[in-house]
Amino acid sequence: MTRKMAYIGISYFIGLFFASFISFDLSICLGIIFLITALSSFFLKIKKSNYILLCLSVFSLSMIWHGVYEKYVYNDIVSVADESVELTGVISERSDFSDDNSSYILDTKINNHNAKVIVYAETIFDIGDKVTIEGVPYLPENNYLFPQKDYYRTNGIFLCINAEKYNKITHLITPNSVASLYRNYLSSEIDYLAPGREGKLMKALIFGDKSGMDDEVIGYFSKSGISHIISVSGFHLAVVCGIVFYLLKTMKLGKIPRFIISEIFIFSFAALAGFSFSVVRSGIMMTVFLLGDLIKRRQDILSSLGTALILLTITMPFAIRNTSLLLSVTGVFGIGVVAPYFTKGINFGKYIDKPLKTLIYSAVCSLTTLPFVLLTFREVSVISPISNLLLVPLCSVILILGIIVVLTMGIKMISSPLIIFGGIVSKLVIFITELLSSISFSTVSFEYDVIVVVVFVLFAIVSLSVFIFKSRKFALMTIMISVSFIIISHLCIDILSKDNISVTVFTGKYSSVVIEKSDIITVIGKDGKKQEDAVYRYLSNKGKKEIDTLVITSNSQYYIASYDDVFYDIDVGNVFISDKSGIPDMTVMGCNPETYQDKLVLEYDDYIITIDNDNIYIDYKDFSMLCIEKSEFENKDYSVVFFEKHPEFISSGYLLEDSETKYGYEIISDGDKVKVVEL
Numbered sequence: 001m002t003r004k005m006a007y008i009g010i011s012y013f014i015g016l017f018f019a020s021f022i023s024f025d026l027s028i029c030l031g032i033i034f035l036i037t038a039l040s041s042f043f044l045k046i047k048k049s050n051y052i053l054l055c056l057s058v059f060s061l062s063m064i065w066h067g068v069y070e071k072y073v074y075n076d077i078v079s080v081a082d083e084s085v086e087l088t089g090v091i092s093e094r095s096d097f098s099d100d101n102s103s104y105i106l107d108t109k110i111n112n113h114n115a116k117v118i119v120y121a122e123t124i125f126d127i128g129d130k131v132t133i134e135g136v137p138y139l140p141e142n143n144y145l146f147p148q149k150d151y152y153r154t155n156g157i158f159l160c161i162n163a164e165k166y167n168k169i170t171h172l173i174t175p176n177s178v179a180s181l182y183r184n185y186l187s188s189e190i191d192y193l194a195p196g197r198e199g200k201l202m203k204a205l206i207f208g209d210k211s212g213m214d215d216e217v218i219g220y221f222s223k224s225g226i227s228h229i230i231s232v233s234g235f236h237l238a239v240v241c242g243i244v245f246y247l248l249k250t251m252k253l254g255k256i257p258r259f260i261i262s263e264i265f266i267f268s269f270a271a272l273a274g275f276s277f278s279v280v281r282s283g284i285m286m287t288v289f290l291l292g293d294l295i296k297r298r299q300d301i302l303s304s305l306g307t308a309l310i311l312l313t314i315t316m317p318f319a320i321r322n323t324s325l326l327l328s329v330t331g332v333f334g335i336g337v338v339a340p341y342f343t344k345g346i347n348f349g350k351y352i353d354k355p356l357k358t359l360i361y362s363a364v365c366s367l368t369t370l371p372f373v374l375l376t377f378r379e380v381s382v383i384s385p386i387s388n389l390l391l392v393p394l395c396s397v398i399l400i401l402g403i404i405v406v407l408t409m410g411i412k413m414i415s416s417p418l419i420i421f422g423g424i425v426s427k428l429v430i431f432i433t434e435l436l437s438s439i440s441f442s443t444v445s446f447e448y449d450v451i452v453v454v455v456f457v458l459f460a461i462v463s464l465s466v467f468i469f470k471s472r473k474f475a476l477m478t479i480m481i482s483v484s485f486i487i488i489s490h491l492c493i494d495i496l497s498k499d500n501i502s503v504t505v506f507t508g509k510y511s512s513v514v515i516e517k518s519d520i521i522t523v524i525g526k527d528g529k530k531q532e533d534a535v536y537r538y539l540s541n542k543g544k545k546e547i548d549t550l551v552i553t554s555n556s557q558y559y560i561a562s563y564d565d566v567f568y569d570i571d572v573g574n575v576f577i578s579d580k581s582g583i584p585d586m587t588v589m590g591c592n593p594e595t596y597q598d599k600l601v602l603e604y605d606d607y608i609i610t611i612d613n614d615n616i617y618i619d620y621k622d623f624s625m626l627c628i629e630k631s632e633f634e635n636k637d638y639s640v641v642f643f644e645k646h647p648e649f650i651s652s653g654y655l656l657e658d659s660e661t662k663y664g665y666e667i668i669s670d671g672d673k674v675k676v677v678e679l
Contacts, residue, residue: 080110138159193423220436281325288303513616516544
């Protein structure tokens with residue numbers, strides 16, 4: 001049997017990914033059933049039973065392993081939640097979120113299991129410090145703004161703790177601490193020579209440090225479909241290894257010295273990038289290739305990818321749902337397996353073949369990552385193939401300049417001109433991404449339920465195209481047409497639903513409300529903590545970039561300025577501010593706000609919105625309601641939709657939770673109030 005690791009890796013990946021969506025009992029039961037099926041196929045001597053036995057066995061064992069890990073490792077670690085504990089460990093990461101406070105990742109042990117815990121404390125520790133922490137750990141929670149629990153879980157972090165008492169024991173020299181010092185040194189040089197957005201982009205490209213980047217610039221990259229380029233990944237490591245391999249080749253060293261030096265550089269770069277999943281995945285694949293060359297055994301991409309997947313998740317199976325890992329794996333699969341399949345045999349001449357293949361590779365990479373991009377970001381950039389062709393070469397120039405700076409240890413004679421030139425190229429990249437993201441059709445947003453259908457349909461189409469149609473060109477054309485049809489169909493559905501009115505409530509100390517009817521959007525923003533971020537994300541997920549009216553009832557100038565800052569790329573027609581706010585004359589969202597006293601009435605074609613102190617009334621057709629009242633869902637964000645033909649019939653009630661819409665809830669009318677009730 002050839003390519004064993006390819007079969008093992010793919011089967012392991014599918015089994016683990018499937019098990020991540022089901023319960024412990026179900027994963028164990030299904031795993032045992034599949035294992036028995038695999039063994040039966042072997043004993044019954046079914047044709048190709050070796051393949052069936054291998055794939056089903058690995059598939060079933062990975063499901064069982066996921067269930068066992070959750071039951072006996074994860075549950076054991078989180079069992080200390082809400083109990084006072086004392087933890088001793090080493091600080092592996094630090095993020096400063098104010099002048100005096102930081103969050104740390106503490107590598108420790110809980111109930112004899114290695115564990116990572118997020119610690120919130122004063123800014124007094126550095127990476128590499130061995131510390132003792134006392135406090136009450138708690139489970140992170142998901143919300144519409146950020147799925148904290150799911151995100152941390154896929155990174156092996158299961159608990160958070162607000163440190164009540166803490167003490168530094170000693171400082172240890174670790175790869176993370178050394179890499180942090182070196183990274184900070186080079187970052188200060190970049191900040192000095194390329195200040196502003198350009199230097200921050202350079203640091204993101206070289207180190208994966210996006211903490212200083214403006215949300216506006218990150219939005220440009222996302223809408224252009226090249227946000228992957230500012231997350232350190234296999235592409236970055238490939239550039240590093242390309243430079244190192246070229247230098248080693250010119251030195252004419254033997255295979256063993258080349259292997260050792262290459263591995264040192266791979267490990268060092270992974271440390272500088274914070275050992276992210278995509279970089280570690282790429283490092284493992286690169287090591288497999290180097291080992292194959294060393295022992296004179298050829299390794300293909302699929303086998304190397306299978307090996308990397310197993311090594312990355314064998315000690316932490318929850319990582320199978322990590323967004324960075326999934327996008328990295330599917331991207332490599334697209335470029336290394338699918339794209340060569342479709343470009344094989346292309347021959348239109350040397351002046352056409354290369355650009356055509358490059359375009360196909362870019363398109364195929366976008367297609368293979370599309371399901372996970374949709375599930376994660378709920379939107380897809382339709383211009384990403386073109387953006388990649390234009391911007392990846394420029395970003396590669398910046399990255400190569402940065403790598404030379406890193407390799408030369410920031411010697412000013414060498415690094416200064418490189419950083420200055422890199423800043424100029426970064427400025428050009430930001431300009432192009434801003435230009436591309438301003439195109440009205442650059443992205444298409446999908447609701448979560450539509451996304452599930454889209455992913456399923458795409459998977460079915462790709463499978464059928466590959467296994468039924470023999471012609472590569474016909475299969476590729478079928479896939480392209482199918483994706484286009486899905487996007488166009490979604491746009492048509494969106495047009496047909498324009499007669500409905502929806503009301504979305506973001507809860508907090510005071511509820512902020514988004515009211516939509518056709519393309520007319522009214523946002524009533526109050527001073528709930530972080531509500532402006534949630535409202536902005538909600539509108540972005542739906543592809544909405546224009547607001548007819550923004551009403552700010554906050555009594556604080558801070559919240560008004562916050563809306564002005566967060567809604568940087570949204571056009572606003574009118575702004576109203578309560579005259580009780582005591583705010584001096586100022587410009588908000590490019591508008592001169594009008595003030596109102598206790599009551600504000602907004603009249604539209606077929607509905608009226610009335611804001612009376614803290615109450616919001618909506619009169620739609622013959623139906624009148626007081627803005628949605630919280631029921632048993634305290635601090636839950638939720639939406640309701642009213643059908644135009646039957647305005648008294650309230651439909652599609654759902655909670656906005658875990659970054660997706662959770663259906664299974666009914667909206668009931670109680671006089672002039674509306675409540676959300678679980679079915």
